[in-house]
Amino acid sequence: xxxxxxxxxxxxxxxxxxxxxxxxxxxxxxxxxxxxxxxxxxxxxxxxxxxxxxxxxxxxxxxxxxxxxxxxxxxxxxxxxxxxxxxxxxxxxxxxxxxxxxxxxxxxxxxxxxxxxxxxxxxxxxxxxxxxxxxxxxxxxxxxxxxxxxxxxxxxxxxxxxxxxxxxxxxxxxxxxxxxxxxxxxxxxxxxxxxxxxxxxxxxxxxxxxxxxxxxxxxxxxxxxxxxxxxxxxxxxxxxxxxxxxxxxxxxxxxxxxxxxxxx
Numbered sequence: 314x315x316x317x318x319x320x321x322x323x324x325x326x327x328x329x330x331x332x333x334x335x336x337x338x339x340x341x342x343x344x345x346x347x348x349x350x351x352x353x354x355x356x357x358x359x360x361x362x363x364x365x366x367x368x369x370x371x372x373x374x375x376x377x378x379x380x381x382x383x384x385x386x387x388x389x390x391x392x393x394x395x396x397x398x399x400x401x402x403x404x405x406x407x408x409x410x411x412x413x414x415x416x417x418x419x420x421x422x423x424x425x426x427x428x429x430x431x432x433x434x435x436x437x438x439x440x441x442x443x444x445x446x447x448x449x450x451x452x453x454x455x456x457x458x459x460x461x462x463x464x465x466x467x468x469x470x471x472x473x474x475x476x477x478x479x480x481x482x483x484x485x486x487x488x489x490x491x492x493x494x495x496x497x498x499x500x501x502x503x504x505x506x507x508x509x510x511x512x513x514x515x516x517x518x519x520x521x522x523x524x525x526x527x528x529x530x531x532x533x534x535x536x537x538x539x540x541x542x543x544x545x546x547x548x549x550x551x552x553x554x555x556x557x558x559x560x561x562x563x564x565x566x567x568x569x570x571x572x573x574x575x576x577x
Contacts, residue, residue, distance in 0.1 A: 318348045318349075318350060318449065318481075318484045318486040319347050319348070319349050319486060319487060319488045320352060320477055320480055320484065320488070320490065321339075321350065321477075322352050322354075322473060322474060322478075323351060323353040323354070323492045324473065324493070325353070325354040325395065325473070327492050327550075328353055328354075328355070328395055328399060329398075330549060330550045331402065331492070331550070332549065332550055332552055333406070334551070334552040334553070335492070335549050335550075335552035336403060336405075336406035338552050338554050339406075339454070340406060340407065340408050341554060341557065342558070342560070343408065343452065343454075345558040347487075347558070349454050350457070350480060350484065351399065351410075351454060351455065351457065352476050352477035352480055353391075353395055353456065353458060353473060354459065354473030355390050355395040355458070358390045358395060359386060359387055362386050363383065363386055366386065368382060370383060373430060376434050377470075378431050379432040379433040379470045380433070383433075391414075391459065391460055392414040392458045392460055395458065396413075396458045397412055399412070400412040400456050410453060411453055411455060412456045412458075413456065414457075414460045415458060415462070416468060417444065418444040419462060420440065420444060420445070421437060421457075421459065421460070421476060422437065422440070422441065422462060422463070422464075423435030423437050423438055423461035423469045424469075425463070433470055435469025435471045437471060437475060437479045440479055442484055445480075446484075459471045459472065459473045459475075459476035474491075474532045474535060475535070477491075477536065478536040478538050478539070479539070481540075481541045482538060482539030483540075485540045486540075488541075488543055488545055490544070490546075490547055490560065490562070491532060491533045491536065491544060491545070492549040493546055493548065493549065494550050495526065496547070496548040496561065496562065496563075497546045497548070497563030498513075498521075498522060498526070498546065504561070504562075506555075506563060506564065507563070507566070508564070509565075509566060510567060513530055513534065517530070529546065530546070533545075533546050534565060537566070542566060543564050543565065544564070544566070545560065545563065546562050547560050547562035
């Protein structure tokens with residue numbers, strides 16, 4: 314099964330903008346034998362609710378310090394709001410799916426980065442793939458919110474990019490797909506289908522990759538960890554297929570993997 318799994322990371326800002334084509338293309342991938350897994354974020358919605366509830370927060374070293382009160386909001390938004398919205402969208406496109414919190418079945422196991430400094434912000438220490446594998450065997454799409462749990466059954470807030478990369482690695486996924494609002498990396502208006510990490514750094518230096526694309530590409534490259542051999546950037550707003558088994562977008566991989574792609 315491992316060669317068929319594709320893990321999709323949908324950012325919180327992209328969930329509302331996912332097009333009808335995106336879900337149709339997920340269904341097409343399923344019908345071609347692929348097994349999708351979704352990991353989503355929810356940062357903008359969390360921030361919106363915190364502001365509405367007048368709950369103040371601070372960022373330390375780029376991390377939002379998460380108090381017990383804030384963790385209630387994080388879980389409410391990720392697992393209670395964003396997750397069911399996504400599962401209903403899959404249902405509407407006749408794709409069987411199940412919404413999961415990372416704390417269900419000890420799926421995402423974490424420990425606090427530094428509880429005194431950052432509160433309930435977690436770093437992953439283990440992934441239990443049991444529930445996901447059972448669902449995938451039945452051709453059901455797991456839709457996962459990144460609320461992790463520690464050894465004392467305490468909830469922890471985990472970065473969705475990190476969670477998606479770790480899930481992809483644990484499942485030995487063929488690919489980690491970062492769903493954004495851009496078609497991939499463009500050069501002179503043309504989509505670059507395959508690029509190495511070394512080429513990425515060159516393109517950031519020469520200005521080919523610039524502005525808001527830089528953090529998207531850096532987040533994608535972070536996914537090249539563990540057993541993940543390639544990461545793909547695709548457009549969730551205007552999703553397209555390259556062929557009946559492959560999404561259109563930019564594949565980022567290490568040098569040796571790129572040669573295999575370009576020789577096909």
